[in-house]
Amino acid sequence: MAEDTNALLEIEDLRVAFRTPTGVVEAVRGVSLAVARGERVGIVGESGSGKSMTGRSVLGLIRPPGEMRAARLSFDGQDLRSLPERRMRRLRGRRLAMILQDPTYSLNPVMRVGRQITEAFRTADPSLSRRAARDRALAALARVRIPRHDVARVYDAWPHELSGGMGQRVMIAMMVALGPDLLIADEPTSALDVTVQMQVLAILDDLVRETGMGLMFISHDLNLVASFCDRVVVMYAGRVMETCAAADLHAARHPYTRGLLAALPSIRGSHGDLPVLARDPGWLEGAPA
Amino acid sequence: MIAIEDLQVTFQAGARTVRAVRGVSLSVAPGEVFGLVGESGSGKSTVLRALSGLNPDWTGRMVVAGEDLPPGRRRPKAFHKRVQMVFQDPFASLHPRQTVDIALSEPLRIHRMTDDMDGRIERVLTDVGLDRSFRFRYPHQLSGGQRQRVAIARALILEPAILLLDEPTSALDVSVQAEILNLLRRLRAEHDLTMMLVSHNLAVVGHMCGRMAVMKEGRVVEPLSVAQLRAGTVADPYTRQLLRAAEGYDRAVAAETLDGSPGFGGGA
Incomplete structure (x- = not known):
């Protein structure tokens, strides 16, 4: 995907680390993804998965003591890594925009x-x-x-x-x-009631369809992302576990994704105990499935 | 175990009187888990808070374990031993400078249950799935799920008959939510608890409860059994809307909700 020349946004091997008095905390550890024009890419994961930091990196919003590195970070052909702050500021708001939860x-x-x-x-x-x-x-x-x-x-x-x-x-x-070309929406509907959430999503949906805006939709809600986005990137501990078409999320292959889906209570599910996610230490280091 | 008749709760917001609960009646049998579902501002949490004594301005009748609750905020001490509450945000409900040990021993002191305090604290920690090493930790040394376990332990340590749960998993990740929901189900069975669970999440309520009431604007729009919820045989259009929204984004459904939506208000 990262080689896709039609991509509006290309991220390759993104790393974000924070230097703290007790050591270096690696929030994002080698994330690669791409967003095409008119595409809705969902980034799902639990708290601490690095999904928000990935979004903030694109806008150049990682501030010291945070440090960001990437093999590639390009937006519409421009290398964001080497862009001076003055030009980055011109991009933000006009061509790159962000909305937050609350x-x-x-x-x-x-x-x-x-x-x-x-x-x-x-x-x-x-x-x-x-x-x-x-x-x-x-x-x-x-x-x-x-x-x-x-x-x-x-x-x-x-x-x-x-x-x-x-x-x-x-x-x-x-x-x-x-008129941004890319909108990064970080949990844009999590603070809203479900009925209002639907309305806000419909508005974003219209915008993507009408203007060809690319959308990076960051959320912890698997069902929502599966039903709203085109493609889903599942993150855990700063890494991408799996990328799949949103329509196929319920047939996800990675044990982490499957574990998350199984842990969700459902209206029509059984009333027994919910399967609890067993975290495999291998997910921290192993190659993505 | 709990009977509420024509409960009305009002707030004074400046010169305005807000009628948060407008005539709610419901009853919960011993050992039952009863759910209150609704969106923000529906009055679901206010019902729970009036029951626990946190909202003093109420009228109507509330009966707990055969005893009529007196009007206002004052409740006999025995009431608080019988009825305990767990809140949404375990980050806000634990004192940041008190260890787990202090949080758990304070209710015991207040209720003069000071015999075998060590034993009670260790047993309740085991009960909620925390080993003894957690006893002398501070809240900042705990994860969100561990904090919610401590909050549940604090409620349980008085050996209550009724647990009031206000969005107990809304601040937690789904994998942690599953652990806490499993814990609550186990505790209910082992301690023969009666529970009232408030949530905006229809799936959580459907998973935990046998019966529920759907609330909107201070009223119960529809009482539901879990069988009705599962079969989707709901009568009220608002309940149907909630049910469809819980299934994820659907462009056609969303387009319907866009027309004639209210712009102002809400929030409270």
Whole structure:
């Protein structure tokens, strides 16, 4: 996959380590993956698997004491490893965007929603007039399927006046209106109720279909990733255990993936004890299945 | 074991009165595991908190083990020995500067169960699957699953008859969730416990409970047996929506939910 020339994002042998007083912690240990245009790639794993660090690496957000190395890290043909911070900053927001789990922490609590969106637009394009920025912001909000009669209200609202689902739509509206080629969504719906989660996913789904945006969807939820993404990368302890088509996840071959799937309670499953995942130390080092 | 009739709970949020629970009635038989399912703001946790005495402003009737609960927050000490609660976040529910030993011995002191404290602590640790080396550790030296085991041990050490569980596995990874759910099932059988389990996760409730109530906006929209849940024979459209959402993303279903969705409110 990493040799795929159509890939929008190519990662090869990515390593992230943190130097701590008690030793070096290796969060990501040789991850290779690729995301094509219009492709939804899910990265699943439990906490500590390195899935979020992989996403942050792409945006150049690993800060000291963290250190990142990769044999290859390229976005649309540009080598991100050697890009100066100034040019990286220009990419972030415009062509590479990220949304996080909880919109409450991503929105500035003391600035009205509309002002935050227009500010993002005018930073990306300083020639944009106030009025044009406002028009674009309203259009962006309408695009994430905020009902027409609510758009003006959301624009004038303070972040605390929004529900979690609406806050996440605002974040998506802001990121997506800048027209990124690649969106990295780190647990974008985990803080949301299931019905709202469906709505936010439908919006992301629309965007991928309509604009050909590539999506890296980071999640701990196997069922969700299997049903939403095109391809799934399963991570454990900083390494890729298995990559497969999302539709085939339930027929996964790696014992780790199978163990995770078996540990999930299900509505129609048996009422007996759930199979507990037995971790094989070999998964830490062995070659991916 | 537990009977709740027409429970109403209100909060004062500034000048606004929020009616979090609007007339909930349910009953739980001895030894049963009863589930409350719903989304955030549905009032499911508030029912549990009113029962345990954490939400004082309630009206209606609550009977536990044949005794009517007095209004307000005050509960006789014997009540707390009989009814214990486990919360969602084991990172927040354990004092960061107290060892497991202190967390477990404090309830014993409060309830004057000071005979054989060492034995009680060691037995309860074994019960929740932790060896004695955990006794003098601090919360930061434990994983999330181990912390939740300690929180369960703290509830169990008073030998309660009823365990109230508020999203006990929502903060845990799925492999750890499976361990904790198995532990709770084993403890229920071994200690003859009655449980009320609150969760937003239909699969968790379906796995653990025999009967459940689906809540929305402070009311029970539908009481369900696990057989109905498994067969998918649910009557209320909201329950059906939850059930479909639990099965993963479906573009057609998602498109339906997009139209006329509420924009404001929620959160609480």
